[in-house]
Amino acid sequence: MKNVNNDGKIIDKKRFPSPSSKIDVYTITYMSGGLKVKGLLAEPKEAGKYDGFLYLRGGIKNVGQVRVARIVQFASEGFVVMAPFYRGNQGGEGNEDFAGDDRQDAFAAYQLLERYEKVQANRIHVFGFSRGGVMALLTAIHFPTVLSVVCWGGVSDMHLTYEERVDLRRMLKRVVGGTPNKVPERYDWRTPLYEVEKIKSPVLLIHGAKDENVSIEHSIRLEKRLKELEKRVESWYFYEFTHYFPPEQNRRTVRRLTEWMKNQ
Numbered sequence: 001m002k003n004v005n006n007d008g009k010i011i012d013k014k015r016f017p018s019p020s021s022k023i024d025v026y027t028i029t030y031m032s033g034g035l036k037v038k039g040l041l042a043e044p045k046e047a048g049k050y051d052g053f054l055y056l057r058g059g060i061k062n063v064g065q066v067r068v069a070r071i072v073q074f075a076s077e078g079f080v081v082m083a084p085f086y087r088g089n090q091g092g093e094g095n096e097d098f099a100g101d102d103r104q105d106a107f108a109a110y111q112l113l114e115r116y117e118k119v120q121a122n123r124i125h126v127f128g129f130s131r132g133g134v135m136a137l138l139t140a141i142h143f144p145t146v147l148s149v150v151c152w153g154g155v156s157d158m159h160l161t162y163e164e165r166v167d168l169r170r171m172l173k174r175v176v177g178g179t180p181n182k183v184p185e186r187y188d189w190r191t192p193l194y195e196v197e198k199i200k201s202p203v204l205l206i207h208g209a210k211d212e213n214v215s216i217e218h219s220i221r222l223e224k225r226l227k228e229l230e231k232r233v234e235s236w237y238f239y240e241f242t243h244y245f246p247p248e249q250n251r252r253t254v255r256r257l258t259e260w261m262k263n264q
Contacts, residue, residue: 006031007104008111016040016068023075025068028082029092032108033101038092039084039109040066042075049120051147051262052113053079054139056106057086058130058153060098060171065089073251074127077258080119084109098175099134099158099190106135107142114145123147125261128154130214130243137192137199137222144200148264150257152206153214153243156222158190164215196225202232202264204257208241234260 012029026041044050053074057066066083075081084105087094096102106126113124125148128136133154140146155161159180162172173179180187188194203226207219219235226233236253238245245253 007033007108008113008115010112011036013041018042018072019069020072020076022046023072025072028112030108030112032084032087033094033104035087035093037084037087037094037105037108038090039082039105040068040071041080041082042068042071043080043118044075044078048118050078050080050118052116052119052124053081053261054106054110054113054124054126054136055081055083056126056128056132056135056139057083058128058132060096060131060175073254074258077255078262079125079258080113080116082109082113082116096175098131098172099138100176100186103135103138103142106139110139110143110146125150125264127152127257131155133214133218134158134190134192137196140201140203141192141195141198144198146199146201148201148204148261149199150204150206150261151219151222152253152257153208153211154205154218154222155214156191156193156218158187159184160218160221161214162187165213193222193225196222196231197229199226199231202234204260205233205235205237206253206257207235207237208243208245209237209239210241211243213243 016025018025071081126136127150133151140149205219
């Protein structure tokens with residue numbers, strides 16, 4: 001993975017239609033490992049400095065794309081939100097490889113927030129949904145300055161994902177380069193569970209017990225490991241929900257988690 005000095009540098013910024021009169025939205029092209037990668041940025045219109053919020057999406061390619069309404073929902077709670085599309089998507093260069101080298105796109109987006117004029121210094125949070133949970137944890141492992149991490153229905157163990165998601169095995173073999181039996185080291189490298197001792201920030205886990213996309217076992221294993229290491233971890237488990245929460249509960253959980261972040 002290349003480390004390039006201009007990682008996080010914005011090279012293009014275009015206004016995008018916003019569903020909120022109080023939030024500006026932009027499409028961003030930024031540098032990541034020598035590639036031009038795309039993303040969305042949402043910020044409150046009101047002048048001032050805000051906490052940064054790195055939003056790491058789930059899915060791959062056209063599945064689980066960043067939704068404008070979702071990042072505006074978080075920006076409306078008082079954050080500057082940056083959401084990478086990941087390399088190879090929406091006209092960006094390179095190829096997404098499911099928490100492989102594309103982790104650099106999350107790292108560079110974090111660096112973008114660090115230097116962004118409306119972001120308060122040293123107050124950047126990382127949020128990952130589904131596959132984005134891996135990206136969020138890898139970012140917190142790489143940057144000890146991360147203020148807090150939230151994993152919502154998040155993957156923590158790529159071996160477990162291969163085991164559970166029979167429908168994803170073909171994609172994983174192609175993208176990762178084989179099965180966990182043939183190339184275990186490539187799945188190890190993509191499994192933040194093995195490196196969480198490097199995380200300095202508090203971690204919040206949100207998971208629906210009926211989740212069939214990412215089983216709650218991912219959060220249970222992660223919580224157990226963090227507690228063994230005496231890390232700060234909190235879990236909100238919802239026994240009646242799947243991977244997707246009903247709208248009202250979703251809004252309530254967003255308000256709760258953003259309050260939790262601001263208290264860190």
